[in-house]
Amino acid sequence: MKYKREEIVYALVLIAPFILAYTLFLIYPTIYQITLSFQKAPLVGTGEWIGLENYSKLINDKLFWKALSNTGVFVLWTVVPNTLLGLMFAMMVIRHRPIFQAVILACFFIPHILPVTVVTEMWTWLLSKQFGIIQEILDAFDTKRINFFTSRYWAMPMVAFITIWWTIGFNIVLFIAGLRNINPEIYEASEMEGASRIKQFRYITWPLIWPVTALVLTLQLIFQMKIFDQMYLLTGGGPFNSTLVVLQLVYNKAFQNNDGGYAAAISLVLFGIILMTSILQYQVLKKQED
């Protein structure tokens, strides 16, 4: 191919900022973090090369496996319910006239627009053991009040529930877009033939919406694996590490124990898992498009 000199110069000027930022804040940190993971090093300062020692330490670290499995449990609690509830709410919203649609959608979507700290403050208040309104509902059912975030049984599911409350609006929006793309004539035809709502869902909606469902599932999976904010703000990893997730462990090792090398190794494991999931997602979505 022939290039024009002037065009090349102009193109280089346009792409230079992106390439500079890309190199400095993506490529360099990736390489640096990989080299750091082979060192015994403080967070800032020089370290000593120890080869694979951080990784062998990691394999025998019970806390690391605990954090990994807690992250997995959180993903299980959130991803599938968030996706299915999102589809259900989207189907509920879309049945209404445009003006009601906008109002109902806003009710579901506004939480998603709020900063995570606003969300956690709100729920801390709603669930406050002494004055929380949800505790009063428990009273009405003659149930003992629960300290949700310091209970081994409740902390994880409660943070998962709050996460669903917070993020579901996004899924609903994607599902609504998908549902609108389904040709209404298909429903009309099936109604003429007397198909019930359940049959319509099973044989029309579900298969036709599946590409969106797959997209939402994978986006959710990648997003929820990075759990830190809500968990840190609501439980801090407790009680007894029962809600300690991988990024919290990274944070503790790096910023509290000043163990930069080990923290780098832990975060690279998460990095690898998410990267592989993303590549898998890309392959799946590409197949669907073909």
Next chain:
Amino acid sequence: MSQRIPNILLSLLTAIFAITWIFPVYWAIATSIKHEVDVTSKNTEIVPTSMTLIEYVRVFKESNILTWYINSLGTSILITLLVIIISMMCGYALSQLNFPGKRVLWWMVLASIMVPTTALVIALFVLIADFNLINTWAGIILPQIISPVCVVVFKQFFDAVPRELREAAILDGAKEHNLLLNLYFPMSFGITAALAIVTYIGAWNQFWWPFIMTTQEEKFTVTIAISSVQDAFGVRYAREMALAVLAGFPVAAAYLVFQKKVTNALMMTSGIKG
């Protein structure tokens, strides 16, 4: 005819779900305009009977909220500007210009969508510390200025612009380096605004990077501050809720005003064409 009753029931169910879903937000606002005595009293009022803005006044008087607001606004606006400018230029070059290495660059952009930068926290913290930028706006902004998704959206938008427009402009004597600013940018205004709004909301809401990059209270963004300084208030729910409402207001307002643009941008950036 037989479907009528289930339809009403379904609508009712939808309304109940929607009201339950938004209730926590309502409750925060309701609490924030109550007197502290009423908040902790035995009779819980769902609709406050005596309203007051006293807790809002106290938040402004007794906390650094104005500083946090300025930090949030400043960093969010700068992140938005940088992301839009960098992504638009790169997307334009990828779409309209010929240069060596174009395929490699495009591949790099696509690949970086998959890279979880959150997990690069250690290296990015060290980098920012090496630049001596901890507790500065630059420290908060820099890790957030790459948005490969925005590059992709811009490239695809420019790809869809008919070539004839470009050729006509060049015949009229337009210079190559004026085309982006005078022809393509005005055309992409809708998409640019949509991407800018979601970038701004995302930056305002960002917890992880400002949390890592700041340690001094006067450098906090609102999002960080409201959770870090609650202890200073003791257990004062009306005031905490007032602070939470103030922190959420700028993004909730942006959403309510630009509802359509926000949802469109979300669809574009996650790969659904709405």
